[in-house]
Amino acid sequence: MRIAVVPGDGIGKEVVAEGLKVLRKVEEFFNVSFDFTEYPLGAEHYLKTGETLTDEVLEELKTFDAIYFGAIGDPRVRPGLLEHGILLRLRFSLDLYVNIRPVRLYHPCLTPLKGKENIDMVFIRENVEGLYAGSGGFLRRGTPNEVAVQEMINTRYGVERAVRFAFEYAVRTGRKKVTLVDKANVLTYAHDLWQRVFAEVAEEYPEVETDHYYVDAMAMKMVRSPEIFDVVVTPNMFGDILTDLGAEIVGGLGLAASANVNPEGIGMFEPVHGSAPDIAGKGVANPLAAILTASLMLEHLGLDEAAKAVERAVEKVIAENRVTPDLGGKLSTSEVGDAVVEVLEVVA
Numbered sequence: 001m002r003i004a005v006v007p008g009d010g011i012g013k014e015v016v017a018e019g020l021k022v023l024r025k026v027e028e029f030f031n032v033s034f035d036f037t038e039y040p041l042g043a044e045h046y047l048k049t050g051e052t053l054t055d056e057v058l059e060e061l062k063t064f065d066a067i068y069f070g071a072i073g074d075p076r077v078r079p080g081l082l083e084h085g086i087l088l089r090l091r092f093s094l095d096l097y098v099n100i101r102p103v104r105l106y107h108p109c110l111t112p113l114k115g116k117e118n119i120d121m122v123f124i125r126e127n128v129e130g131l132y133a134g135s136g137g138f139l140r141r142g143t144p145n146e147v148a149v150q151e152m153i154n155t156r157y158g159v160e161r162a163v164r165f166a167f168e169y170a171v172r173t174g175r176k177k178v179t180l181v182d183k184a185n186v187l188t189y190a191h192d193l194w195q196r197v198f199a200e201v202a203e204e205y206p207e208v209e210t211d212h213y214y215v216d217a218m219a220m221k222m223v224r225s226p227e228i229f230d231v232v233v234t235p236n237m238f239g240d241i242l243t244d245l246g247a248e249i250v251g252g253l254g255l256a257a258s259a260n261v262n263p264e265g266i267g268m269f270e271p272v273h274g275s276a277p278d279i280a281g282k283g284v285a286n287p288l289a290a291i292l293t294a295s296l297m298l299e300h301l302g303l304d305e306a307a308k309a310v311e312r313a314v315e316k317v318i319a320e321n322r323v324t325p326d327l328g329g330k331l332s333t334s335e336v337g338d339a340v341v342e343v344l345e346v347v348a
Contacts, residue, residue: 001034001035001065002035002037002064002065003023003034003065003066003067003068003297004037004038004039004060004061004064004066004067004068005020006038006039006068006069006070006086007042008041008069008072008086009042009043009070009071009072009275009277010276010280011070011273011275011276011279011285012042012069012275014280014283014285015271015285015286015287015290015291015333016070016290017287017337018287018333018334018340019294019337020068021337022291022294022310022313022337022340025341025345026298026303026310026344026348029306029344029348030303030309032303036068039057039061041053042074042086043074043077046077046081046082046085047076052081052082058089058090058093061090062094062266065266065301066268066269067266067267067268067269068269068293069087069269070290071270071271071274071275071276072086072275073274073277074277084134088134090260091127091128092128095128095262096262096267096268097127097158097162097262098125098127098165099125099259099260100122100123100124100125100169100258100261101122101123101125101243101256101259102120102121102123102257102292103119103121103122103123103243103247103249103250104119104120104121104250105117105119105120106251106314106315106318107315107318109328110250110251110252111249112248112249116226116249118227119227119250120230121226121231122173122175122230123233123242123243123246124166124231124234124239125233125234125236125238125239125240125243126158126159126162126234126235126236127260128236129154129155129235129236130152130153130235130236130237131151131152131236131237132236133153136148152187152190154190154235156197159197160197162233163180163194163201163233164201166178166233167201167204170205170230170231176208176209176230177208177210177229177231178202178208178209178230178231178232179210179212179213179218179231180194180195180211180212180213181212181214181218181234182194182195182215182234182238184214185214190235194235195212198210198233215238215241215242218232219245222246222249223249226246243256243258243272244256252326253271253272253273253274254324254326254327255288255289255292255327256271257289257290257292257295257296258270258293258296259293259296259297259300261300269294269296271290283333284324284325284326285324285333286324286333286336287324287333287336287337288327291337292310292311295308306348309347309348313343313344313348316347317343
């Protein structure tokens with residue numbers, strides 16, 4: 001299987017290196033072979049060449065089975081330039097219309113919530129529409145009367161395929177409930193569409209329970225009763241915000257994995273945490289999010305047993321406190337990667 005590797009900026013390079021260690025160990029135990037090709041996309045490349053993501057490289061990336069991505073962002077480059085020029089361009093050009101973000105508590109000591117030990121939900125975030133579609137503009141820019149417009153784009157086609165993916169995901173993974181999160185009481189056009197489509201699609205899956213929360217109520221409920229959620233489907237921006245909250249209630253962004261997928265095509269897999277330039281190069285970045293992201297990539301590639309083994313290895317490493325300082329441990333980034341590889345030899 002051909003995997004494009006984009007370490008990117010900051011700690012992206014450090015955590016991807018640990019994920020690759022794990023994937024090479026997977027090759028040994030699960031009778032699979034990966035062909036890794038690295039692409040130097042990111043700040044350094046941009047500062048040297050003025051390029052973000054060229055058409056030629058984009059066409060090359062389309063030929064791979066998956067893209068394993070580190071992080072994008074550098075204080076030397078204007079905020080948004082790399083994110084839009086590389087990350088968002090890949091999402092839109094490859095039509096990666098679903099963002100999958102698990103929120104699972106691997107050990108009770110990691111959550112700040114009292115008495116909550118059973119947190120295991122998966123967010124299905126619509127990934128190419130909504131307020132992130134990039135539609136809008138300025139009027140009288142730079143004047144005292146400036147107007148900035150950012151438009152929320154919701155197509156029936158885009159909403160339906162995201163909602164349907166959520167129900168199919170629930171059925172495929174044995175989950176019992178799908179929750180819709182929106183703000184239809186205020187966004188009375190865009191999210192009315194979400195509610196109508198959700199109701200129609202739900203009729204096709206009578207075995208799956210459904211419920212609904214407005215986004216503000218959802219934020220509160222995730223803190224009060226996170227154990228009641230299973231699969232959550234939501235528009236683009238709400239998914240972005242709520243999954244950061246989700247990460248914090250299960251141990252922080254150092255454990256937050258994500259997958260950007262087109263079920264009929266390629267997937268791009270990136271940890272949620274970003275490039276974290278303040279800790280880059282110090283050897284303290286938590287690689288578990290990148291390793292769990294590799295697990296999501298294995299699942300997407302049809303290597304379910306390998307994916308489960310990697311997740312079990314991460315869970316065991318956490319239980320043994322063989323982790324980086326952000327989780328209360330004393331190991332370095334590379335030492336945590338080594339620990340996961342060591343445990344994978346046992347649990348595989």
